């Protein structure tokens with residue numbers, strides 16, 4: 115079997131995608147059919163369908179996923195995270211990162227090869243189009259539309275249309291399908307900013323899938339760069355078995371019945387690799403898996419399918435290139451229990467518990483009372499002392515709400531406030547200013563405080579009304595500015 119990967123010495127690459135003269139080495143991988151390709155293809159089309167339909171799916175009357183950057187409301191699986199949910203979002207992000215670390219430690223780059231949008235769209239959308247118009251690399255196969263005068267422009271138009279579809283779908287995750295539908299059906303002059311976003315994203319998609327391609331995985335993707343830190347010797351990787359494959363030999367077909375005795379001179383022992391080069395020719399990042407674990411390998415499994423086909427033809431056992439681990443390939447005992455496989459789930463469990471506890475402790479509203487800007491207190495006409503305040507209220511429910519604020523002690527002090535009751539839409543936040551005017555007698559003692567109660571004026575029928583009590587430390591002549599602990603007391607005293 116002749117090698118399909120023979121290049122003149124001066125054109126031998128220095129990197130998988132770089133020639134010796136510094137020019138780009140364009141990679142046109144040969145498609146290798148096999149079980150793994152079939153499975154990856156089925157998953158890829160399912161993921162494309164999912165990506166396209168998610169913006170149209172609703173849960174509890176909300177979009178399944180909507181990342182509204184302008185209002186900073188992030189809806190994920192029907193739960194809306196508000197701008198004040200920094201802790202929840204931080205826990206969610208930490209959880210996702212730890213999960214990625216854990217999955218990488220166990221299954222290596224399974225994400226890259228099977229589910230990453232770059233691989234999914236490149237290998238199962240853009241490359242098939244390329245093969246249709248330019249022909250399939252290897253064996254000089256011509257695509258059904260290769261060599262026609264319209265092939266090149268048709269390919270570019272198709273690339274452009276798919277990039278536009280990707281850009282619009284991508285935008286739907288941030289603005290919702292209703293807004294998107296409205297923008298598509300009206301003039302771009304009415305919505306220049308989203309139009310510009312779609313234009314830029316379309317351009318980036320076209321650049322990525324038409325030109326940049328595997329460079330994104332090799333150069334730009336941080337996940338790829340972190341692989342050496344995330345994998346260990348027992349992580350699952352796509353690997354070549356050198357103990358079985360080396361020294362490389364010739365492509366001779368073994369008898370189907372391997373128990374047959376060989377007559378004649380015994381030939382020197384050779385490995386199962388016949389150096390056909392198909393594993394290299396099929397690699398979308400242009401590497402030779404036989405050189406060992408490499409950062410460029412995205413675990414796409416194409417070399418497994420390619421080599422399995424060769425082994426099958428030669429009546430040799432499949433799996434010369436296979437899913438395995440560095441330890442197994444070196445003949446070491448596999449170790450399922452390793453520090454990172456124990457530590458990551460422990461962290462994940464702690465983060466998940468913190469997330470659930472924080473989430474379950476959230477009330478239907480979030481109220482914070484702070485000291486007003488400027489002087490902490492002022493002398494008012496009539497001898498009263500005024501403490502300027504700022505009250506921030508967030509309505510966490512999905513319905514409009516009305517909150518009423520009142521003081522517990524109305525004899526010695528009174529409250530003037532910008533707006534009372536305060537009307538808030540679903541998920542809306544408002545900061546209002548006010549003043550607590552207190553008689554000097556109310557400021558006697560070490561920690562004079564005003565007790566405020568916030569109640570929801572329009573609680574839905576049958577629902578337990580929302581009530582929250584807050585303490586606010588009052589200041590006046592002879593009092594000091596409260597230290598941090600007192601400030602915390604000001605914020606909230608409990609709720610419901």
Ligand code: SF4
Pocket residue numbers: 354359386387388389390391392393394404420421422424434435
């Ligand atoms: S590893 Fe398999 S596909 Fe690669 S050169 Fe050897 S026989 Fe060919």
Ligand code: SF4
Pocket residue numbers: 352393396397398399400401402403410411412413414415416417418
């Ligand atoms: S070496 Fe194999 S698994 Fe890795 S990127 Fe190349 S073809 Fe895919």
